[in-house]
Amino acid sequence: MIMNSPNFVLGFFTGLIIVFIVALVIGLIIKKKNGPAKYDERQELIRGRAFKAAFWVLIAYLCLNGLLQVGTGLEWADLMTSSFIGICLSLTVFVVICIMNDAYFAFNQKPKFYMILFGFLIALNLTVGIINLTENDVRFITDGKLNFHVLSFVVVVVFLAVFIALAVKTLLAKKQTERDQL
Amino acid sequence: MKNLRLKSARAALDMSQQELANKVGVSRQTINAIEMGDYNPTIKLCLAICRALGKTLDELFWAD
Numbered sequence: 001m002i003m004n005s006p007n008f009v010l011g012f013f014t015g016l017i018i019v020f021i022v023a024l025v026i027g028l029i030i031k032k033k034n035g036p037a038k039y040d041e042r043q044e045l046i047r048g049r050a051f052k053a054a055f056w057v058l059i060a061y062l063c064l065n066g067l068l069q070v071g072t073g074l075e076w077a078d079l080m081t082s083s084f085i086g087i088c089l090s091l092t093v094f095v096v097i098c099i100m101n102d103a104y105f106a107f108n109q110k111p112k113f114y115m116i117l118f119g120f121l122i123a124l125n126l127t128v129g130i131i132n133l134t135e136n137d138v139r140f141i142t143d144g145k146l147n148f149h150v151l152s153f154v155v156v157v158v159f160l161a162v163f164i165a166l167a168v169k170t171l172l173a174k175k176q177t178e179r180d181q182l
Numbered sequence: 183m184k185n186l187r188l189k190s191a192r193a194a195l196d197m198s199q200q201e202l203a204n205k206v207g208v209s210r211q212t213i214n215a216i217e218m219g220d221y222n223p224t225i226k227l228c229l230a231i232c233r234a235l236g237k238t239l240d241e242l243f244w245a246d
Contacts, residue, residue: 040208042221102211107203176214177199 030113037106046103054094061086077146084151088158099165102173111166118163125155183219188242191235192217206230 031037039047065082068074077085098104105111129152132138140150192202199217203210208227215221216231223231228243235242 038207040212041224041227042212042215043209102209107209173211177210 026117030109034108034110038108039103039106043103043106046101047098050094050097050101050103053097054090057093058086058090061089075145077150078142078148081146081148081150084148085154088154092158092161095162096165099162099169102169104166111170115163115166115170118159118166122156122159122163125152125159128152129156183245185217185219185242188231188235189217191237191242195235197235202231202234205234 065086068076076082095104105114129149132149132152138149140146192199197205199213200210203213206213206227207230212221212223212227216223216227228239232239232242
């Protein structure tokens with residue numbers, strides 16, 4: 001199978017390392033420009049609650065997935081794909097809870113940059129997914145199971161959910177600011 | 183319960199939520215949440231707000 005080939009493993013880990021390095025560089029640039037992220041006490045509290053919710057969502061997902069496989073023998077996705085979807089699900093829960101409660105960005109951070117970054121990541125993953133689907137004739141299902149090719153679209157869904165939450169919150173915050181300012 | 187005393191003390195100094203937030207080192211949304219009664223601040227933050235507005239704890243946070 002393609003997933004077990006040395007080329008796939010090498011490519012996969014090279015990709016992961018590149019993503020990690022790019023994220024690290026962007027993080028360091030932002031930290032140098034704005035200083036370390038500062039969350040106030042209310043934000044820390046909300047982030048703690050969001051971590052808890054994300055943790056329980058991940059536990060519930062793993063239990064359901066495990067029960068489904070053991071109980072019915074139904075394997076709807078390969079191990080890497082189902083694990084990645086679980087991680088994405090819990091991360092989305094954490095980020096959306098934080099965004100909706102104004103606890104995702106530290107008070108010295110600007111959401112605009114992140115909206116542009118998320119928009120870019122949506123476009124990038126959507127392009128990769130569509131190219132794979134149309135030009136490389138990739139299939140999302142192998143032996144009746146979802147495979148890792150679907151992950152670009154999973155990432156698109158995650159960032160889209162985050163992007164929408166950010167856009168809604170920004171609009172609501174704008175209206176509230178107008179109402180509350182003196 | 184809304185904290186109208188905080189809101190009026192801030193307004194009396196012609197200070198916006200953002201200005202007060204900058205002064206005490208929290209986000210504007212946190213000041214808003216305190217004024218709306220959605221968040222119960224710690225004593226540390228209450229003191230910082232009192233100092234910024236020149237008021238006592240009793241004047242701003244003591245429930246009648």
